[in-house]
Amino acid sequence: MPSIQGAVTIERGVALRAYNTFGLPAIAHTLVRVRSDADVRRVVDHPELGRAKKLILGAGSNLILSRDPDCVVVRVEIMGRRVLSQDDDAVVVEAGAGETWHDVVAWTLQQGCPGLENLALIPGTVGAAPVQNIGAYGIELKDRFESLDAVDLVTGRSVTLSPQACRFGYRDSVFKHSGFGGLAGKSLITRVRMRLPRRWAPVLGYLDLERKVHETGITAPDAQTVFDWVCTIRRNKLPDPRDIGNVGSFFKNPVVSAEQCKDIIARDPHIVHYPLADGSYKLAAGWLIDACGWKGKSIGRAAVYDKQALVLVNRGGASGAEVLMLARAIQESVYGRFGIRLEPEPVVV
Ligand code: EPU
Numbered sequence: 360m361p362s363i364q365g366a367v368t369i370e371r372g373v374a375l376r377a378y379n380t381f382g383l384p385a386i387a388h389t390l391v392r393v394r395s396d397a398d399v400r401r402v403v404d405h406p407e408l409g410r411a412k413k414l415i416l417g418a419g420s421n422l423i424l425s426r427d428p429d430c431v432v433v434r435v436e437i438m439g440r441r442v443l444s445q446d447d448d449a450v451v452v453e454a455g456a457g458e459t460w461h462d463v464v465a466w467t468l469q470q471g472c473p474g475l476e477n478l479a480l481i482p483g484t485v486g487a488a489p490v491q492n493i494g495a496y497g498i499e500l501k502d503r504f505e506s507l508d509a510v511d512l513v514t515g516r517s518v519t520l521s522p523q524a525c526r527f528g529y530r531d532s533v534f535k536h537s538g539f540g541g542l543a544g545k546s547l548i549t550r551v552r553m554r555l556p557r558r559w560a561p562v563l564g565y566l567d568l569e570r571k572v573h574e575t576g577i578t579a580p581d582a583q584t585v586f587d588w589v590c591t592i593r594r595n596k597l598p599d600p601r602d603i604g605n606v607g608s609f610f611k612n613p614v615v616s617a618e619q620c621k622d623i624i625a626r627d628p629h630i631v632h633y634p635l636a637d638g639s640y641k642l643a644a645g646w647l648i649d650a651c652g653w654k655g656k657s658i659g660r661a662a663v664y665d666k667q668a669l670v671l672v673n674r675g676g677a678s679g680a681e682v683l684m685l686a687r688a689i690q691e692s693v694y695g696r697f698g699i700r701l702e703p704e705p706v707v708v
Contacts, residue, residue, distance in 0.1 A: 456486025546620030604673030
């Protein structure tokens with residue numbers, strides 16, 4: 360039964376299966392929901408919750424619960440979206456951290472503001488988008504990011520963070536790190552602002568989108584067309600978490616030096632690799648896992664998706680331990696064959 364303490368409603372013994380898209384069973388001993396900055400401050404000021412370790416939860420679409428979290432779970436339900444400002448160069452839009460990312464992307468297009476269409480259908484909330492610097496089809500959040508508001512979970516103070524302060528990297532930011540200077544569990548994102556340049560051109564460099572251009576003969580698609588293409592591409596190769604539990608890509612695409620890449624190509628000429636600006640190469644982790652024969656294989660109820668080897672799925676009733684066992688077995692076999700260590704993309708608790 361929820362108990363009311365001040366204005367903070369504390370829920371005890373909450374089943375988290377419905378709160379993570381992999382559908383993993385875990386129990387939160389304590390869960391609170393925040394719907395405003397003031398709610399966050401109430402949690403910070405609360406005698407029991409204030410000092411407790413915290414797990415910030417959005418849609419749970421990039422989270423693997425391998426056990427019951429030993430901390431207070433704070434579910435972010437801060438809503439709202441608006442066009443904040445516009446000038447000749449750009450439109451700045453703002454959305455609450457609890458909003459569903461895809462709905463906000465669709466809404467920006469309805470407002471006549473293109474720029475986020477390549478990021479359509481990425482599961483999760485707006486507040487989670489900067490945490491792992493979501494990206495797809497040639498665009499990352501950081502390319503459209505203006506700033507975000509967060510509440511410091513120690514002082515209760517509201518802060519605004521610039522792109523530099525967020526330290527965005529490939530599927531990475533300051534919010535994923537708990538060591539020195541990291542903000543994981545220390546700061547709660549409340550609102551995110553995106554800058555959508557007026558001078559828009561479609562970003563079509565990604566192979567799957569190039570294919571759409573060839574298939575349709577549309578060489579200059581508008582933003583809505585790109586949005587529709589991205590939705591179709593994703594629906595064809597990525598499972599919908601509402602039907603099959605998953606967290607999207609389970610591993611990051613590894614980056615290797617030019618020598619390492621040459622060495623691997625000498626052994627496996629077909630390896631999918633992309634040159635990066637700094638001379639290194641990004642390898643397709645999905646290809647590496649596929650090449651090791653993992654597609655469709657499972658351990659217990661945790662499986663490798665049969666249309667995309669980078670995605671692990673819940674065949675129904677998987678435990679966190681089974682998912683981790685499968686992930687480790689994949690890491691070992693990729694390391695054994697290619698000498699490459701795959702790093703998980705989701706946050707593992
Ligand atoms: N491939 C295989 N076998 C597989 C899977 C992939 O050979 O089983 C090959 C594909 O043929 C392709 C290459 O590997 O040549 C890359 O595959 P894909 O285009 O599906 O993209 P990805 O690198 O696996 C990344 C992101 C996705 C994002 C897509 C599109 C990461 C870890 N993943 O996937 O992001 O949607 O590109 O931009 O960077 C996510 O982060 O959760 C996610 C879904």
